Amino acid sequence: MFQARTKADTLKELVTVVSILVDEAKFSIDANGISLRAVDPAHVAMVDLKLSKDAFESYTADETDLGVDVSKLDQFLRLAKSGDLVDLYHDEDKRRLNVTVGNTTKKMSLIDTTGMSEPKVPNLSLPAKVTLKIDEMSQGIRASESVSDHIALTATPEYFEIVCEGDTDQVQMKLSKDQLIELEVKDKVRSLFPLEYFSNMMRAIPPQSKLTLRLGNDYPVKLEFEIAGGKGNVTYLLAPRIESGD
Amino acid sequence: MFQARTKADTLKELVTVVSILVDEAKFSIDANGISLRAVDPAHVAMVDLKLSKDAFESYTADETDLGVDVSKLDQFLRLAKSGDLVDLYHDEDKRRLNVTVGNTTKKMSLIDTTGMSEPKVPNLSLPAKVTLKIDEMSQGIRASESVSDHIALTATPEYFEIVCEGDTDQVQMKLSKDQLIELEVKDKVRSLFPLEYFSNMMRAIPPQSKLTLRLGNDYPVKLEFEIAGGKGNVTYLLAPRIESGD
Amino acid sequence: MFQARTKADTLKELVTVVSILVDEAKFSIDANGISLRAVDPAHVAMVDLKLSKDAFESYTADETDLGVDVSKLDQFLRLAKSGDLVDLYHDEDKRRLNVTVGNTTKKMSLIDTTGMSEPKVPNLSLPAKVTLKIDEMSQGIRASESVSDHIALTATPEYFEIVCEGDTDQVQMKLSKDQLIELEVKDKVRSLFPLEYFSNMMRAIPPQSKLTLRLGNDYPVKLEFEIAGGKGNVTYLLAPRIESGD
Numbered sequence: 119m120f121q122a123r124t125k126a127d128t129l130k131e132l133v134t135v136v137s138i139l140v141d142e143a144k145f146s147i148d149a150n151g152i153s154l155r156a157v158d159p160a161h162v163a164m165v166d167l168k169l170s171k172d173a174f175e176s177y178t179a180d181e182t183d184l185g186v187d188v189s190k191l192d193q194f195l196r197l198a199k200s201g202d203l204v205d206l207y208h209d210e211d212k213r214r215l216n217v218t219v220g221n222t223t224k225k226m227s228l229i230d231t232t233g234m235s236e237p238k239v240p241n242l243s244l245p246a247k248v249t250l251k252i253d254e255m256s257q258g259i260r261a262s263e264s265v266s267d268h269i270a271l272t273a274t275p276e277y278f279e280i281v282c283e284g285d286t287d288q289v290q291m292k293l294s295k296d297q298l299i300e301l302e303v304k305d306k307v308r309s310l311f312p313l314e315y316f317s318n319m320m321r322a323i324p325p326q327s328k329l330t331l332r333l334g335n336d337y338p339v340k341l342e343f344e345i346a347g348g349k350g351n352v353t354y355l356l357a358p359r360i361e362s363g364d
Numbered sequence: 365m366f367q368a369r370t371k372a373d374t375l376k377e378l379v380t381v382v383s384i385l386v387d388e389a390k391f392s393i394d395a396n397g398i399s400l401r402a403v404d405p406a407h408v409a410m411v412d413l414k415l416s417k418d419a420f421e422s423y424t425a426d427e428t429d430l431g432v433d434v435s436k437l438d439q440f441l442r443l444a445k446s447g448d449l450v451d452l453y454h455d456e457d458k459r460r461l462n463v464t465v466g467n468t469t470k471k472m473s474l475i476d477t478t479g480m481s482e483p484k485v486p487n488l489s490l491p492a493k494v495t496l497k498i499d500e501m502s503q504g505i506r507a508s509e510s511v512s513d514h515i516a517l518t519a520t521p522e523y524f525e526i527v528c529e530g531d532t533d534q535v536q537m538k539l540s541k542d543q544l545i546e547l548e549v550k551d552k553v554r555s556l557f558p559l560e561y562f563s564n565m566m567r568a569i570p571p572q573s574k575l576t577l578r579l580g581n582d583y584p585v586k587l588e589f590e591i592a593g594g595k596g597n598v599t600y601l602l603a604p605r606i607e608s609g610d
Numbered sequence: 611m612f613q614a615r616t617k618a619d620t621l622k623e624l625v626t627v628v629s630i631l632v633d634e635a636k637f638s639i640d641a642n643g644i645s646l647r648a649v650d651p652a653h654v655a656m657v658d659l660k661l662s663k664d665a666f667e668s669y670t671a672d673e674t675d676l677g678v679d680v681s682k683l684d685q686f687l688r689l690a691k692s693g694d695l696v697d698l699y700h701d702e703d704k705r706r707l708n709v710t711v712g713n714t715t716k717k718m719s720l721i722d723t724t725g726m727s728e729p730k731v732p733n734l735s736l737p738a739k740v741t742l743k744i745d746e747m748s749q750g751i752r753a754s755e756s757v758s759d760h761i762a763l764t765a766t767p768e769y770f771e772i773v774c775e776g777d778t779d780q781v782q783m784k785l786s787k788d789q790l791i792e793l794e795v796k797d798k799v800r801s802l803f804p805l806e807y808f809s810n811m812m813r814a815i816p817p818q819s820k821l822t823l824r825l826g827n828d829y830p831v832k833l834e835f836e837i838a839g840g841k842g843n844v845t846y847l848l849a850p851r852i853e854s855g856d
Contacts, residue, residue, distance in 0.1 A: 190533070193510050197503055221500060221539055222507045227532035254713060257689055261714045264685050286719035287682070293713055436779070439756050443749055467746060467785055468753045473778035 120147050120182055120208035123175040126198035126219065129206075131324055131345040132169055133192045135352050138318040139165050141189045144231045148181040151350075157237045163315050164355040166239055173349035175203065184208060184215055185229030191217065194224045239355065244332035244340060246273040246307045249300035250293060252327040252343070255280075256320045258291030262313055265289050268359050269313050273333050274306040282313065299328060307335045309358040319354055336360060366393050366428055366454035369421040372444035372465065375452075377570055377591040378415055379438045381598050384564040385411050387435045390477045394427040397596075403483045409561050410601040412485055419595035421449065430454060430461055431475030437463065440470045485601065490578035490586060492519040492553045495546035496539060498573040498589070501526075502566045504537030508559055511535050514605050515559050519579050520552040528559065545574060553581045555604040565600055582606060612639050612674055612700035615667040618690035618711065621698075623816055623837040624661055625684045627844050630810040631657050633681045636723045640673040643842075649729045655807050656847040658731055665841035667695065676700060676707055677721030683709065686716045731847065736824035736832060738765040738799045741792035742785060744819040744835070747772075748812045750783030754805055757781050760851050761805050765825050766798040774805065791820060799827045801850040811846055828852060 132152075136143050139158040146153045151170040157163070171177040198204060198219040205218040214225045262269050262282035272279040278298060282289040295301045323329060323343050332340040341354040378398075382389050385404040392399045397416040403409070417423040444450060444465040451464040460471045508515050508528035518525040524544060528535040541547045569575060569589050578586040587600040624644075628635050631650040638645045643662040649655070663669040690696060690711040697710040706717045754761050754774035764771040770790060774781040787793045815821060815835050824832040833846040 190510065194507060197507055219507075220503055221543065222504050222535065222537040224507055224511075225534040225536065257712055258714050261686060261689055261711075261716055264682065265716075288717040289714065290717065291714040297713065436756065440753060443753055465753075466749055467789065468749050468781065468783040470753055470757075471780040471782065 119210065120179045120184070120206070122171075122177045122179065122206045123203055124173060124206075125175070126195060126202040126204045127200055128169075128173050128346045128350075129204050130192075130195050130198070132167065132350065133188050133195060134322045135167060135345060136165055137188045137192050138322045139163055141187065142229050142234075143186060143188050144234045145184040145186050147179050147184060149179055151177075155237050155239070157235060162312065162357050164237055164239070166353045166355070167345075167350065168352075169346060169350035173346040182208065183231050185231040185234060186215060187226060187229060190224075190226060194219070194226075197222065239353075240338075242334070242338060242340070242355075244334045244337060245304060246331075246333040247300065247302040248273050248278045248298060248331045248333065250278065250298050250329060250331075252320065252323050252325065252329045254291075254293060254297075255329060258289065259313070259316050259320045261289045261291070263317055267313050268310055269316060270308060270310050271331070271333055271339060272306065272308040273301070273303045273331075275301070275303050277301075278331075300330075307333050307337075309333060309336050309339060310361055311339060311356055312359055315356050319356075365456065366425045366430070366452070368417075368423045368425065368452045369449055370419060370452075371421070372441060372448040372450045373446055374415075374419050374592045374596075375450050376438075376441050376444070378413065378596065379434050379441060380568045381413060381591060382411055383434045383438050384568045385409055387433065388475050388480075389432055389434050390480045391430045391432050393425050393430060395425055397423075401483050401485070403481065408558065408603050410483055410485070412599045412601070413591075413596065414598075415592060415596035419592040428454065429477050431477040431480060432461060433472060433475060436470075436472060440465070440472075443468065485599075486584075488580070488584060488586070488601075490580045490583060491550060492577075492579040493546065493548040494519050494524045494544060494577045494579065496524065496544050496575060496577075498566065498569050498571065498575045500537075500539060500543075501575060504535065505559070505562050505566045507535045507537070509563055513559050514556055515562060516554055516556050517577070517579055517585060518552065518554040519547070519549045519577075521547070521549050523547075524577075546576075553579050553583075555579060555582050555585060556607055557585060557602055558605055561602050565602075569598075611702065612671045612676070612698070614663075614669045614671065614698045615695055616665060616698075617667070618687060618694040618696045619692055620661075620665050620838045620842075621696050622684075622687050622690070624659065624842065625680050625687060626814045627659060627837060628657055629680045629684050630814045631655055633679065634721050634726075635678060635680050636726045637676045637678050639671050639676060641671055643669075647729050647731070649727065654804065654849050656729055656731070658845045658847070659837075659842065660844075661838060661842035665838040674700065675723050677723040677726060678707060679718060679721060682716075682718060686711070686718075689714065731845075732830075734826070734830060734832070734847075736826045736829060737796060738823075738825040739792065739794040740765050740770045740790060740823045740825065742770065742790050742821060742823075744812065744815050744817065744821045746783075746785060746789075747821060750781065751805070751808050751812045753781045753783070755809055759805050760802055761808060762800055762802050763823070763825055763831060764798065764800040765793070765795045765823075767793070767795050769793075770823075792822075799825050799829075801825060801828050801831060802853055803831060803848055804851055807848050811848075 140156045143156045154167045207216040258280040265282045265284035269282045280291040327343045330342040386402045389402045400413045453462040504526040511530035515528045526537040573589045576588040632648045635648045646659045699708040750772040757774045757776035761774045772783040819835045822834040
């Protein structure tokens with residue numbers, strides 16, 4: 119069984135983080151909380167999320183998997199105002215997730231999870247670590263959106279830099295070590311990424327978050343941040359775009 | 365003759381309530397105020413409205429009918445800020461309604477009312493009466509919008525309920541007697557309605573209104589509420605959608 | 611060389627004023643400030659703008675012309691919040707204008723100015739002068755937008771009037787001498803103008819501005835106003851629409 123109550127804002131954070139990559143996801147539920155791992159249809163990005171039962175006002179769960187249409191859940195949660203509580207209840211007989219906001223309940227048919235992939239987080243050696251405020255990063259990403267469709271992230275022992283190189287224009291955001299919360303880099307690393315994913319992630323990560331990037335050389339990037347006021351944590355993994363030789 | 369001054373907000377309420385059903389309407393004006401009755405082009409819903417002369421700062425009128433393009437009036441009134449006054453003047457020679465906001469006057473050609481229908485409010489026996497806050501109702505209606513195109517309203521001696529049944533999902537909003545302002549029901553009644561009309565009505569009814577529903581069994585519904593701080597009242601009448609037997 | 615720092619709001623005002631007429635413009639820069647003159651592609655309207663170096667926090671410039679894509683600059687400046695500072699730097703080697711907001715720099719390729727026209731402000735005798743608050747004017751223009759695509763401006767020794775005559779409806783905004791800041795008119799003048807340009811200008815002129823109109827009879831109109839809190843001034847010149855005789 120699964121029955122839980124939480125702040126609408128907490129559930130909205132979870133759903134927003136997931137819905138930029140997939141419409142449907144498998145929620146793995148046990149006595150400790152909810153975890154979720156999903157890969158976007160283009161197999162470019164993965165989200166790996168854990169939300170502790172401490173993020174809930176009340177929480178009772180046996181181990182179970184729920185296939186949830188996160189875009190429908192997202193839409194329903196827009197009815198909830200900040201501060202509202204949301205009740206979740208797994209109706210096992212009818213194979214539904216019942217979500218209640220105020221006096222309104224949406225009974226959502228669960229999706230069959232047998233066809234859903236079980237993505238594994240690849241074992242990556244990402245030597246550079248950069249921690250910064252999400253708002254700093256967002257400005258550089260937003261400025262890049264009109265210039266090109268990919269960005270280069272560079273980390274050196276002295277600075278972290280985003281560069282977006284267009285046909286005629288260039289956007290550059292450079293943060294020196296003292297403008298960052300943390301910078302742990304031995305050797306300079308640089309990787310190129312599709313901009314669109316970064317744009318969506320910037321919109322999904324809660325504002326004012328502390329964001330940790332783990333980077334390598336022509337390697338995927340990990341973006342790590344907290345949700346639910348620290349009672350949940352999320353890792354995005356994004357594949358690099360390999361520069362062609364010409 | 366007809367010459368009147370009122371708060372822009374009052375006139376906006378009137379126009380919003382009417383414009384969700386019709387683009388043009390006949391305003392019946394006499395010494396006591398304005399009344400209006402109109403049926404939407406699909407003949408599914410009717411609005412029946414009275415606005416007392418007490419809703420006006422000043423009001424002088426002989427009995428007359430004015431055919432008004434309410435969607436044009438709606439558009440013009442958007443120029444008015446909350447607290448602005450609006451002057452109305454019937455220019456009989458030029459067959460125009462002159463509407464003034466600030467220093468700007470829109471002189472609107474009146475529409476010939478001879479072709480306009482004179483809808484009669486049907487004599488209906490609607491045994492169940494439910495009074496609630498519009499905001500409670502709105503949440504249930506909005507949640508239903510993504511699920512199906514019709515809703516069932518049910519009233520029993522114990523509760524009032526909206527149910528929207530989709531192919532896979534269901535939305536339910538249930539308010540027990542103590543969550544309602546008033547509930548007068550002898551025998552359970554239930555009728556099905558097109559959702560789109562309810563959605564539009566929820567947007568047109570002033571927020572924080574007290575809404576009274578009068579219901580029967582597979583029968584039309586009446587929605588009664590006040591406008592202009594109680595100096596006007598409106599009834600919407602909406603035809604049921606009869607469920608097919610299969 | 612050219613290097614300057616200013617409030618983002620100042621630069622946004624300049625860019626907004628220009629971008630309603632052209633996408634690209636030649637900024638003429640010298641030790642005293644920036645000036646700019648441009649004609650829209652339809653040759654109906656001209657903007658003539660001067661921004662003093664006093665509008666800048668710091669300003670160093672030799673005489674130079676910079677061809678700037680103002681719509682790209684407009685887009686980039688949206689990243690800046692009210693109160694943010696913007697740095698401008700002309701990179702002569704790379705033929706770029708570098709614009710910095712916070713830690714993000716957009717390096718914009720300059721446009722070749724050799725093909726750009728050098729519009730001359732025609733010598734016009736516009737005998738009537740009307741000064742009013744932009745907000746008064748805006749309301750009349752906005753009300754006209756749903757009625758017709760041109761407006762008549764009339765100035766007499768007693769009043770200033772906008773009239774928009776549609777097929778069925780008419781909008782009129784009339785301000786008597788005592789509702790205006792200034793009215794200097796010997797003989798009545800009246801000219802007809804394309805409404806769309808006025809609509810765009812109303813949106814581009816900073817709110818709460820004092821606007822001076824200079825009018826003649828079937829003649830262009832000049833709109834004069836300040837930007838940057840008085841440290842810049844702008845003149846729009848708009849060609850009349852000549853009424854056909856029939």
